[in-house]
Amino acid sequence: TNSEQIKSIRAANREAVKTQSEFPVSWTLDRSKSVQITYKGFLAGRKPSAVSGQPRLYYDRSKPFEKSVPFYNTYQSKTIIKKPLSYVVPQGWWKVIDLLKINQVNMRRLTKDSTVEVEIYRIEDFKASARQYESHHINTEVKVSTGKKQIKFRKGDYLIPMNQIANRFIMEVLEPQGDDSYFAWNFFDATLGQKEGYSSYVFEDTAEEFLKSNPDIRSKLEERKKTDTAFAKSGAAQLNYVYQQSPYFEPDLMRYPVYRIIK
Template identity: 30%
Template sequence: MLVQNCIHAGECEGKDASLALARDILIAGTQADLLAHVNVLIIPIYNVDGHERRSPYGRINQNGPREMGWRTNATNLNLNRDYVKADAVETQAWLRLWNAWQPDLFIDTHTTDGEKHRYDLFYDATQGPETAEPVARWVREQLLPDVLAALTADGYATLPYGQLRDRKAPTEGYMAGWSMGPRFSTGYPAACNRPALLVETYSWNPYARRVRATYDFLRHTLRTLGAQRESLHAALRNADAQCVAAHGGGRDGRVALAFAHTDQHHPVTYHAYQQVLHQSEITGDTVIEYTQTPLDVEIPLFDGIEPTFTVTPPAAYLIPPQWSEVIERLEWHGIRTFRLRQAHDLDVESYRFDDVSFADRPHEGRQLPHYKSTSIRERRHFVAGTVVVPLDQPRAKLAVNLLEPAGSDSLVAWGFFNAVFEQKEYAEAYVMEPLARRMLSEDAGLRREFEERLARDEAFARNPPQRLDLFYRRSPYADARQNVYPVARVGEAGVVQRLKAE
């Protein structure tokens, strides 16, 4: 079991809880039996530089401790968005640890703010459609019921991590159960067929109570893990075997890359405080003021998640060797690859990008593209040294998440292929003009298309460079590789085996 604390270094109770637990296991001996069947790795402070940037003002929504660290690392990256792109040295070191130790269970500890209520601890877990079914079932049936019952017996109020649909109207319901993508610490293990737990104690509780809640969560999880180790190992074996056989796909053979809440809900008693709405002179809107009067109210909890986009994985991906930043990351992620010994012309599937635009602000230090991707089939030349990513491996689902452009955590979505979207050669108008005239006279279809466009698209009709560009794009001088994904999909396992054997 790997316990990680202080990824958001201002949310620091996990550090104290972990060290207290280590003390009680190793020195006081009061919890020594927890190690009978489990090895525990503890990262007391993951975001070390954020932890040292400490002050009383690191967390405005949080009740102590007197000083706390900062959310981001020294290069202002949120490490809890970095698990796929691995831009931070912390992430690169974490991936080495993850692959060297291969933990069976991962826990990340946090503090959450949000509306005022009477809960101690919120949790999320890999139990939705983003997780291999045997692992999700183990979390749902073997792990969570035991741990939550023990916490309730200790007197803690717990709730799945989420948020009210409308804070000003709690009876509208509560949304829980994200399907976190692999950019998140607790989404990443799911892409590797491993379970993960997110723990969020409540920011307005006193610090000591938050430490104690985290301590007890870790203690109960360790005990359950020890008792359920055989069922967990069976689930992990099944999940990896299914992943290898289905190239990362689930029982339907497909990999889900986008998810949404369904309308599925069930009633819960929500432990709130009575609230009154004031008219605010500052905002001009109503603002919530919480009273000290407890209020228990029955509300619907929405926790159904379903895939909204799935993809059939290929037998392998092919990555031209010049995309070294991408290839390097696959290695960091423990994804097995091999290189072509000689050049090949192969029939492959890939994608063309349309409607490309860019976000107007950076996100986590990157410029994120927006695009639509359309499947294409073509014969492509692959040089010797091209990297082949066969998907008959336990990291296949992670590879699909990284390499299918439609996934919101794909390397295309994170901006690793942005240069592909750029036009790098342009025609001079005095060169293009006679060529365009000739194309117009020789191609009746093109003339019809041009005239129709002029008639229906006024902005186009009034834009001379755009009118000329229409002809440039149809000429043999246009860049046929612009907006085309350099990575290719090979569908046949036999082709991959032949490439590997040569």
Template identity: 50%
Template sequence: MCLSSFASAQKTPFEQSKKTQTATYPEAIAYYKLLAKQYPQVKLFSYGNTDFGQPLELLVLSKDQIFDPLTIKKRKKTVLLINNGIHPGEPEGIDASMMLSRDLLKGNKLPKDVVICIIPLYNIDGSFNRTSTSRANQNGPVSYGFRGNAKNLDLNRDFIKTDSKNSAAFQLIFNTWKPEIFVDTHTSNGADYQYVMTLIPTQKDKLNTILSGYLTHTLVPGLYEAMAKQGYPMIPYVNSIAETPESGITGFIESPRYSTGYAALHNVIGFMPETHMLKAYDLRVDATYKLLQSYIDIIQRDAKLILENKQRADEFVARQTEFPLTWQLNKNEVNKITFKGFEAGQKPSVVSGLNRLYYDRSKPYTKTIQEWNKFEPAISVQKPLAYIIPKAWDKMIVLLKLNNVKMQELKSDTKIEVESYYIEDVKTGSKPYEGHYLHTGVKVNPKKQKLQYYAGDVIIYVNQENNRYIVETLEPQATDSFFNWNFFDSILDMKEHYSAYVFEDTAEGILKSNPLLRAQLEEKKSLDTAFSKNAAAQLDFVYKNSDYYEKTHNRYPVARLMTTVKLNLK
């Protein structure tokens, strides 16, 4: 290839379109393949599969030309993982990463202590569903992909339930390369204001305290300072409590269904940069480029400290005994922040004739607004010694293994005394959410039982650096537990019942032989008028307190081992 044609080929589709168009998936991969041919410091890997039938690609930039994850860890290199195009209609990171990779390679500017891993385009499926209209509120590019993937899943809600092959491939990448810092590029929706770039870090209060200290006192201030110097002052993501930002904003509590919430389960600091949808596309790409470069600069500067913090956090979590499962906003603790916005007003709608909101860009302002960003645990749990999972629940076991959870199997059949949860109450959504009728408000009743287990059933000791992933997926009350994502809904159905006219005679015999149950029935009738007038409810009460009632109904199958016992394990 001659020099002129090579120089032309190194221009991205975004640059060739005069900064109005974003690269397609084939263009992005072809571009990275060209870089990999030209520079020994870059390599393109393929992982797993996606719902679109294409593997998930990973570009790795390594100054030392080391591309083995184990060797990279042994040499104490920090890993930065950048994910682009999880929502292909928010494509700034796709174009910014292509230019940044080229510029780092051309100028021999790769950091010596940081290995940069880039997923060029995560939602390959959605990127092929290309239009100019699906992002109705967005100012460019000319055309772009769609939020849903080939199964119409929002992949940024799929990091626990893993309904997509994309998610499984991502988790394989994440747990192979084990990043210390993770960045997932996005574009905002919402209010109008002066900023091109807003930022969502991992919520500080739910992140391990060792990591959150560095995040809040060093990393985030460093990013804000670097971006301000480059002409892109930032603000926290504008999550308004009312219609306009002057009302105040709240922090975003990202549960593990989201990419950065998933990363936090592995003690990885995560970010969702959100460019402003109404700013020109070239500015949004430029701001993303400069932010990604700022991450690299700071991570290189603090590489040793970041590695030390991650190691300390992993060691802490392996010993940790109490784990929060759900979080709530502290509405009494408030910060004051400076905010640059536009005056909002009301005017008649051409559509309805009624008043509508608008922002007047001819009236910029700088005001002090309130920010609520203190979250506290709502439900917490003491970890067990171990969890026991019957081998039948294989989807969950596969996901645990994918996340490097260490587990063992029983060699032989045995009875084990455990603590089992019975699901006392659960609320289920009336409409599907991402293909599921999501559970919330779970209440459990723990009971000690001696249960039969079989060879091949799985034991997971909760003494690992991945304890947060283990606890927050296996404890049913956790926001994004496997239970809440419907992995265990079959336990909520009764498989056997009775014919009332036959069981009436059986119930009579049960009450004669069990005076205590008879007393409990009479007490409930005296305290509950509706129950005392409901013959079917009374018969059901006897049934559910008899040996005829199935012991597995509403019993959560993942048991908690609370005491040390000698087990015959593989």
């Protein structure tokens, strides 16, 4: 029967996703491909509004029509990400943890504090929608840089192995560049705001000594001044640039708080 065939195909797909090595997480509409479908409707007209007396839109049920219209239903993968061995989500992100549990993601908690080399993402750029909807806004056009770092995780943090039937879901929600990721739905916005700063009066002397000890940073500063007129005219902007390159800069700012174990 068809039902048995559907069950068989679904079971095969669920098994295949366990070993799939990479996943698309964002897509773009392919406008070069479409099919024609019949659109049925009623002709629109205008008549005086009983409320305002001004012309209002209405659809004339006595004038049905049909027309052939293109239907675009083909998408191409825009961003494809290789699957890690595991993800680690710190327990403090409990809203995300709860959503993963609701969607039956298999996880286990670390039984002791552990230092692990992981791949990290840093959010380099994104665009936030101007208006909220249902207490959320959308972050789009996300750009990230990657690096490796030894991170100390705490007992109780969550390890998510990537050998399960939920792999596709996990990738789509935990990869920050995913169209429907938890980062896109602003669950991680707390990492995007700078919480620490400096006193210009105090940091000026520190910055001077830092530049003497780091001539490469001094060279980058001077090069930026040559190419950015507004930057060259702003002492505050230049001091902030040095601060961002210094060891005093807030290390977790813009660092995506979901980590990838890749080996």
